[in-house]
Amino acid sequence: KLENIYKLRTLKKDYVDIGNELITIKVNKIFEEVLEELDLARQTKDAIHRVLRALRESGIFNVKGAFTLSSTHLSSNKIVVDLSWVLDFSESPQALATLSYKILSDLYNWKDKLYKAGKSSSLTLLIMDEAHEYFPQTNRVEASKEIVEGLINRLMRLGRVRNLGVILATHTPEDLNNLIIQLTNTKIVMRNDVSILKKLGFEDYVDVLQVAPPGVAVVRSTKFSDVIIRTLIK
Incomplete structure (x- = not known):
């Protein structure tokens, strides 16, 4: 659109090159100057750059x-x-x-x-x-x-x-x-290490869950008290 072309022409020449058939916008330069204006901590800037590099190398863009x-x-x-x-x-x-x-x-x-x-x-x-x-x-x-x-x-x-x-x-x-x-309103916890069971608040069931066979679990919900179940394994 003409109004968009006008806006581009009013940008700094450092940001955009307008040719007869090609318009080049230097997004990276704009981005770096914006970072400077925001006056972010160096660690924050480094973290932003790491994320952007990871995204660039991820292979999920420009496909x-x-x-x-x-x-x-x-x-x-x-x-x-x-x-x-x-x-x-x-x-x-x-x-x-x-x-x-x-x-x-x-x-x-x-x-x-x-x-x-x-x-x-x-x-x-x-x-x-x-x-x-x-x-x-x-x-x-x-x-x-x-x-x-x-x-x-x-x-x-x-x-x-x-x-x-x-x-x-x-x-x-x-x-x-x-x-x-x-x-989570409801947790279904199966066999796991003692430290994990305690972290999840299931220390009262360590003796059961630490050695529980496949399919045995304790269900805890805001709707009812703890229940020990065994799922059907086919």
């Missing part, structure tokens, strides 16, 4: 083809998203985190839009395996504490009134973000 998770997809009866392939193409955990956070944000925003419009929606149940890979202790990955825990808060606390339920599974709860442990 052919794209997929938009539309409301039609989200309203389907069942959706299975397999992100295991990401680690086959990228060694960066940031790539997996970026894709999963985008998908989860789209899901939450869809439910939020229906809620704010006063439209009724059926229960959406989000089930995630290997949850520690997506919601780790924040000192384990480059992703900031605010991003990880902000998404957890939206899904597990604000999601409830939007008819969005969450089931998370992990075999290494010690790597799981503590906010998830705080926000």
Whole structure:
């Protein structure tokens, strides 16, 4: 649009080169000057640069083809998203985190839009395996504490009134973000180390769970007292 061309022409010449057929915007230079103007601590700047380098090297940007998770997809009866392939193409955990956070944000925003419009929606149940890979202790990955825990808060606390339920599974709860442990209404705990059982508040069941056979678990919920169960194994 002409007005957009005019805006580009008013930028510093250091930021943009306008030719007859090509417009080059020096985003990197703009970014560096903005960082300087923000007067951030050196550690913060270094962290931002590390994240951007990880994203650049992740292999998930500037690729052919794209997929938009539309409301039609989200309203389907069942959706299975397999992100295991990401680690086959990228060694960066940031790539997996970026894709999963985008998908989860789209899901939450869809439910939020229906809620704010006063439209009724059926229960959406989000089930995630290997949850520690997506919601780790924040000192384990480059992703900031605010991003990880902000998404957890939206899904597990604000999601409830939007008819969005969450089931998370992990075999290494010690790597799981503590906010998830705080926000879960129901916990199903199977055999694990004594230190982990105590961290989860199941020290009264150490004798049972430390040597429990496959399928035996203790269920703790805000709706009922602790119950020992055994799942059917086929």
